Amino acid sequence: MDKPLCSNSTEAAGPRDEDAGALPLGYSRRMPPTGDPREASEGRPPGILYLDHHATTPLDSRVLDAMLPYLREEFGNPASTSHALGWSAEAAVEDARERIARALGARPSEVVFTSGATESNNLALLGLFGAAGGGHAISVESEHPAVLDPCAQLERLGVEVTRLPVSHQGLIEPEAVEAALRDDTRLVSVMAANNEIGVLQPIDRIGALCRARGVFFHTDAAQAAGRIELDVQAGAIDLLSLSAHKFYGPKGIGALFVRGRDPRVRLEPRQWGGGHERGLRSGTLPVAQIVGMAKALELCLEEREAEQGRLLGLRDRLWARLSADLEGVRLNGHPELRLAGNLNVAFEGVDGERLILALPGLAISSGSACASATPGPSHVLTALGLPRALASASLRFGLGRSTTEAVVDQAAERVVEAVRKERSV
Numbered sequence: 001m002d003k004p005l006c007s008n009s010t011e012a013a014g015p016r017d018e019d020a021g022a023l024p025l026g027y028s029r030r031m032p033p034t035g036d037p038r039e040a041s042e043g044r045p046p047g048i049l050y051l052d053h054h055a056t057t058p059l060d061s062r063v064l065d066a067m068l069p070y071l072r073e074e075f076g077n078p079a080s081t082s083h084a085l086g087w088s089a090e091a092a093v094e095d096a097r098e099r100i101a102r103a104l105g106a107r108p109s110e111v112v113f114t115s116g117a118t119e120s121n122n123l124a125l126l127g128l129f130g131a132a133g134g135g136h137a138i139s140v141e142s143e144h145p146a147v148l149d150p151c152a153q154l155e156r157l158g159v160e161v162t163r164l165p166v167s168h169q170g171l172i173e174p175e176a177v178e179a180a181l182r183d184d185t186r187l188v189s190v191m192a193a194n195n196e197i198g199v200l201q202p203i204d205r206i207g208a209l210c211r212a213r214g215v216f217f218h219t220d221a222a223q224a225a226g227r228i229e230l231d232v233q234a235g236a237i238d239l240l241s242l243s244a245h246k247f248y249g250p251k252g253i254g255a256l257f258v259r260g261r262d263p264r265v266r267l268e269p270r271q272w273g274g275g276h277e278r279g280l281r282s283g284t285l286p287v288a289q290i291v292g293m294a295k296a297l298e299l300c301l302e303e304r305e306a307e308q309g310r311l312l313g314l315r316d317r318l319w320a321r322l323s324a325d326l327e328g329v330r331l332n333g334h335p336e337l338r339l340a341g342n343l344n345v346a347f348e349g350v351d352g353e354r355l356i357l358a359l360p361g362l363a364i365s366s367g368s369a370c371a372s373a374t375p376g377p378s379h380v381l382t383a384l385g386l387p388r389a390l391a392s393a394s395l396r397f398g399l400g401r402s403t404t405e406a407v408v409d410q411a412a413e414r415v416v417e418a419v420r421k422e423r424s425v
């Protein structure tokens, strides 16, 4: 069936033909690029060293391939029960739900599709307490704003919230969680992996102690999914948030695991409509994104060991270069209990924002990362006890699939040069 480019009669003439002619040889708008899928999936824009994989990851081309049929011919609404297009859309969604559930050790009926981790966190926290309010929740100072802000909203609804401090390496002690539990505590929310310093919290131990005390346990696993082992049974997790664009899937799709039994978590919906997702999240399901999310998660799990080992080597190489070539650098966060692809470094005597401006070809984030709307140093870094000046002097490096030794070496060279220059003025 393979036809040479532009031989298709519908594209034989007119402006479309000119469009197609502008594409690089071997590419067509109607076919995905051929060749090594890993190469095509690197998604590295020319001239940019992308070291911001905590902010988002490029869509894997194998994921795009899995999605395309559902953006073209298989466009049905999974809620349409009266015809075949609806049935095949529903079958695709349920297949994806099963695969995502399997990846988490969950049952398919426990997976609720959302628009991303922000929505999942909101549904988990606000949905658990419901409109009635009251009671007590525990979270941590270094959480993502998508947990901290719903916590603030809970307080407005009359829920008391305890925000536990972290150690200077960013860890939360399970004993501290235990000590903060009260008779009216209904929920503990602790992230699996931190988005700024990559620190891995002891969620299994926290889950176990919550279970023993009859308190629900939620974890924001947006950064952890696909990178570390996650099992909702072994971890005694009752609610878990996912976001596909953090693991090489599409943006705008996520999921919330909601434990269905032993114990069953009952949530109040946050929006109402057609009763989709068993009434928990009304709205037509984005079939292509859901299919893409399942594919992306599977690929990450298949490649996890090799990829995380590779990233660890590259991360250590980057740190070795920076700390050998510069004085006054310090690692933020725990040296070992962190994501393989994460490095967060304070460069004494410089301003992170200025440093980033001096590094236009490098896609990284500063110590005020993730909060470009809120000026000032990162709340995560100040939670470690870092003085404001050092927090503002920090850069976050997020390594991922497109990161090679050459990328690390070039990035290190440019950062070293920029820091020296900044310090000399």
Ligand SMILES: *Cc1c(COP(=O)(O)O)cnc(C)c1O
Pocket (backbone or CB within 6 Å): 054, 055, 115, 116, 117, 118, 119, 144, 146, 191, 193, 194, 195, 220, 221, 222, 223, 242, 243, 244, 246, 253, 254
């Ligand atoms: C990215 C991120 C979120 C937000 O996810 P969206 O899907 O973009 O809403 C929440 N929590 C953590 C830890 C994240 O890294």
